[in-house]
Amino acid sequence: MLTCKAFAKINWAISVLKKRDDGYHDIISLMQAIDLHDTLIFKSSQKIEIETDLPIKKENNLVYKAIKALQNYTGIKKGVTVILKKEIPLGAGLGGGSSDAATTLKALNELWQLNLDIKTLHEIGASIGSDIPFFFYLPICIVEGRGDVVKPLKISKSYTLLLVKPDFSISTEWAYKTLDLKTELTTEYEKINNNIWQLYNHLCSGDVDNFYLWNDLEKSVLEKYPEIDKIKRKLIEAGAKSSLLSGSGSTVFGLFNNKTDAQKALKFFEGYWCKVVQTLVEPLK
Structure with missing residues (x-):
C-alpha cells in the first residue's frame, strides 16, 4: 500500500502565444506548487477500482485514464484500488486532476515495480492531459508548448x-x-x-x-x-x-x-x- 500527496499549483504568469494545428495553444507559463493537496492511497488489486466522492464517471477521471495509459504502455495486466481524498476543488485552475494523474503514474511505477524513468512517465502523462508533465518536476518550472515542455527550476523562498x-x-x-x-x-x-x-x-x-x-x-x-x-x-x-x-x-x-x-x-x-x-x-x- 502507498499513500501519496498530490499537490496543487498556481500560475504566476501565463502568456498564450498561438493556436496550434492540433487544436491546443502554445503557452509559456511560470508555475509553482502549493501545499494544498489531495491524498491518494494505492492498494494492490485484481481490477481497477477508484473510491472517491467526485461526481465524475470513472472513465472520465484522470486517475483512471492514467492507470489505463500505464497499462497500455507497459502491457501490464495488474489492477489497483485507489482511494482519492479530494481537497483541491474541481474546475479551479489549481491543477488538481492533473496532479492526481501524475501522482498515480509515479505511485504505480513504484507499486508495480516498472522502473520507468521520469522522461517516460512525462510522455505518458502528456498523452492524457496538458498540465500533467509539470507535476513530475516540482516545485517550480517554466512550462511551454501545450504544457508538455517543462524546465525545472529551484527556489528557496516560500510565499x-x-x-x-x-x-x-x-x-x-x-x-x-x-x-x-x-x-x-x-x-x-x-x-x-x-x-x-x-x-x-x-x-x-x-x-x-x-x-x-x-x-x-x-x-x-x-x-x-x-x-x-x-x-x-x-x-x-x-x-x-x-x-x-x-x-x-x-x-x-x-x-x-x-x-x-x-x-x-x-x-x-x-x-x-x-x-x-x-x-x-x-x-x-
Whole structure:
C-alpha cells in the first residue's frame, strides 16, 4: 500500500502565444506548487477500482485514464484500488486532476515495480492531459508548448497566498476558445521569455514590490464572470500585494506578506471557498 500527496499549483504568469494545428495553444507559463493537496492511497488489486466522492464517471477521471495509459504502455495486466481524498476543488485552475494523474503514474511505477524513468512517465502523462508533465518536476518550472515542455527550476523562498474560489467553475476549453475571439495572441516570444525569467528572479530574491504577474486568459474570463474581478479587487483591498486568476480559473490568489495578514483577510470572503497556503520550495518536504 502507498499513500501519496498530490499537490496543487498556481500560475504566476501565463502568456498564450498561438493556436496550434492540433487544436491546443502554445503557452509559456511560470508555475509553482502549493501545499494544498489531495491524498491518494494505492492498494494492490485484481481490477481497477477508484473510491472517491467526485461526481465524475470513472472513465472520465484522470486517475483512471492514467492507470489505463500505464497499462497500455507497459502491457501490464495488474489492477489497483485507489482511494482519492479530494481537497483541491474541481474546475479551479489549481491543477488538481492533473496532479492526481501524475501522482498515480509515479505511485504505480513504484507499486508495480516498472522502473520507468521520469522522461517516460512525462510522455505518458502528456498523452492524457496538458498540465500533467509539470507535476513530475516540482516545485517550480517554466512550462511551454501545450504544457508538455517543462524546465525545472529551484527556489528557496516560500510565499503566503490566499486562495479564493467562487461557487462556479470555468471551462478551460471555453477560456481558450474565447481568447481566440477577443484577444490578440502575443507573438513576442523573446520579450515574454525575458519577463518570465525576470519574474522568477524576483521570486527567488523576495522582491515582492517589483512583482509583475499576468494571465492572458483573464480578460475574457473577467468579461463573462465579473465576480472574478470583484474578488481580485477585494483581495487588494484586504492587503494583498497583488492578485491573479490561476490558470483558467475560477480560483483567484492574493499574495500576502505573511500568514497572519492572509488569515486576517479571510473575513472579507465569507461564503467563498478560501484557503491560506504556502508555495512549495526546494527540497520538497
